[in-house]
Amino acid sequence: MKQTTIGSMIFLLCAAAGLTGLHAQISGQDVMQNVYNRPTGANMTAGLVMTITNSRGATRERSITQYSLDAGTTEKKIMFFTEPADVRDTSFMTWSWDDGRDDDQWIYLPALKRVKRINSDSKNDSFMGSDFTYDDLGDRHPSEDTHKILREETCNGQECYVIESIPVEGTDVISKTVTWIIKDTWVGLKKEYYDSKGAIFKELTINNFEKIDGYWVITDMVMEDLGRGSSTRIEMNNVSFSISLSDSFFSERQMRMGPRR
């Protein structure tokens, strides 16, 4: 399995059944590595509903059909917006490289009938204007933090490790996170984000996770930003790992054509 599965944002925290044998002397570092090193399947397709609720209770809902392919050195993904109507058929393609290169990104706007490359190094790491950052969605490598097992406890009826992770390079934003990881599946159930003053400012809750085609998939999760009072829910449906996708699918041409129907 490659180490920088940048595109696996939807599989926030999956687990490998084969790693459950580790126990007793397991370190916090090991736990997080196990979470990170889970197989994701090469091809995936899913429907995604993202609901962003702001502090006034107003919501924006977007439906996306997405395809992804993990081809070893690159991970390719296309997202097709299906709702709301005014952005239908807008598509967004990402090629992520494991050699440290910036992602390649393209956008297709049907109103313009044009594909444009996007080069964004915006300091804002938010995923599509939601309360999730790209880091939250699986982009963050375990080596970027030092991990410690705080305790083991039962969480939602599951035996969990409670892991405290402190960034190696201190940032202004996050001082530490605390994650509840289910012992035998390496699926995270809950995560708390602490700011530089030591207060919780974001909280991730996993509402549902399922085993689909042999992989654990989180199908419903909510990120709450306690400071802003906003929250984002991502629900997945029609998840399939059995679809076959070729490399040539991830093309400007496909972006214009829209999703497979």
Next chain:
Amino acid sequence: MNNILDTAARKPLLLLVAVISLGAVFVAAIGRNARLETDLDKYMPGNHPAFVFSDEAEDLFGIEDGVLFVIEHPHTIFNPASLEKIRDITEALPREFDEIDSGDITSLFTAENISADEWGLTVESFYSDIPQSGESLAALKSAVEGNSMVHGRIVSLDSRSALVVAEMDNEEFTPAFYGELLEFAKGWEGPEKIHIAGRPVVEGELTRLGPKDMSRMAPLVLALMTVILLFLLRNLRHTVLNLLIVLFGVLSAFGFMALFNVPVYSVSIMIPVMLIAIGVADGIHLHNTIHYYIQEDPLITPDDLVAKTMKAMTRPVIMTSVTTAVGFVSLMTSQVLPVRYFGLFTAVGVMMEMLMALLLFPASIYLFGVPRIRSKKEDQKTAAEPGTGFTAKAGNFLISRTPIVIVLGIAVFALAAAGTSRVWIDTSFLANFQDESPVVRTDAFVNSHFGGTSSLNIVLKGSEPDTFKEPEVLRLMDSLQQEVENNPLVGGSFSLTDYMQRMHRVMHAGNPAYDTIPETKDMVAQYLLLYEMSGDPDNLNKVADYDYLTANMTFQLKSDSSTLIEEIISIVAPYTQDFDDLGIELKYAGSGYKSFVFADLLLEGQLMSLLLSFGIVALLLTAMFRNLLVGLAGTIPITITAMINFGTMGLLGIPLSASTAIISGIAIGIGVDYAIHFIEHYRSSRREGMSPDASALHTLSKTGRAIVYNAIAVMGGFAVLLVSAFPPNRQVGGLVALNMAASALGTLTVLLAVIRLIDIKGKFLRPGVRHDPEQDKGKNNTFKEY
């Protein structure tokens, strides 16, 4: 009433203990509870629809006033050290100040540059690492110059200065915090100059400087007034009593405020001004009466002196104080909270001064005996005897030329009325500072190099979601923006249209031909999606709400004067209908607009309370003197004073502001006092059988003298304010002096003439009262029994 007062006054030591204990309670309360309210939002009536709407819009779009840090380099900010400084200040502000969040800061370091070429679209910071080479600095400069969303907004057009803007809640901007910010800014100086500007700074300085200056000047006012009183009264005891009355009145007003947990507003600094001007009147009239009776009978016993004085003066002192207090209480009708408190607590102070005057003067006679006064002979030289001296000459002149006096009075009145029509309201906070003060200079600098230090928001509300994705709506917004920007004092505007034009152009490889609103609604929606995905969606939250049902347009203004806001409102007016046709409601928001509305309310309230007090005073005087004509005549000094006050403001171009509006309250406070004392004295002279002319002369020589003394002492005291470092306080000083003069002159000339005229026409004394020897006899009997 007199009995109660007399009982208290006969125990002077007990009275002293009571006064000192009450004073101590007030001092303790002030020490514990008094706090200065610096948040101007607290001055606004919270439930007024314009404020309610503005507050909601401010909340929805995060509209906050910005504190501007100006980084000014002698040549260009495009050098590594200055760019590093911009970055460091941007990062240090939220780290060092809890009041500032990192999300609230805008600078070249935080700004995003959306640019495009044939290859595609780039969203990036202008810089992350500090550019070092000449080449990269030049590239940065050209990127800035190519982006109208930053050029002229956070980097000046001449490249010599840049802004770091920290948006914050006004509530958080305290004088202490401002001090810390100044200290912080100083630490970054050299070779760049660092200035701080913005509305919170101006407001903060204003609320800080006014009371500070006033507390420095107040002792001088009192000191000078004391010297003048000493000179006029030639009596140390009565001068001290006057001072005690005034000081206790002020102390009790602020003491009660503290006891009721009412904060000190900037308008509250006018409370001592009023209480000093009004409080002296009671004392001087009492002194005058005591003086008169001693002159009449140099061997008078203390008991007799008190009895005679109180017999003559209790009624007018109570009546003047009650009518004055009622006049101030009428300010409670104002919608502006600080003005309501001003009226209430000034009234409280006036009543306390009345009580003090009525207790201290008799108590002092019981305690120290009959005061020593100038000999009658010496006194003759200056005034008293009818028929000789200056007062008499002036009096005779006035009496013999009643029509001229009235005509002149009407002429002055007409001139003042003409001036009144030129009174303008100005809510400019900046206008309150000296032209050469740092606040004014920094403000001028920012206004000449950037969009402006002030802002006005227009909030548009559609009738259904996604209204602001409609190209037709966006085009109308754009044309409104362009038209308003034609005003030279409008430095720029910002709304959703700016994002759309930028995106549209960028998606067409930067072709300037596409610097327009996109053609279709879908295209707008897709650009918005693209911006959310690649830029900072928080930026969009400042221009449109989540459902694109409401939009916010910000106009940057180079002046905080309400005149400019009026101009903009008149430019916008025709658009209101256009938007309405599209089902969109147009309203204003932001602190600038709130000040504008606030000024209107202030003026409206002040005029209302003046009108109301005319009515109340006329009614009270009518009741007191049982004569409608006299009641109406009694409002003459108020009318003249108010007209001359506003007329002079109009003619001299002094704008109506919170403090200058309130000064017209003197018209009520002093005008009523003078009228009552004057009419009362005239009436008692007539009742004692004097002819109208003799009564007029007698009143002029006695009450007239007290009025002149009172006016001179207060005018002299407040003249000190003319050298204040704080322009609004200079205006207060000048206008108080003017009001005192107008009240005194109006009473001694026009009121005299009118009363005499009424009397000559046989309408002054009621038939049953006139020359009734029984009545006079009865009066004397009562007097003796007392």
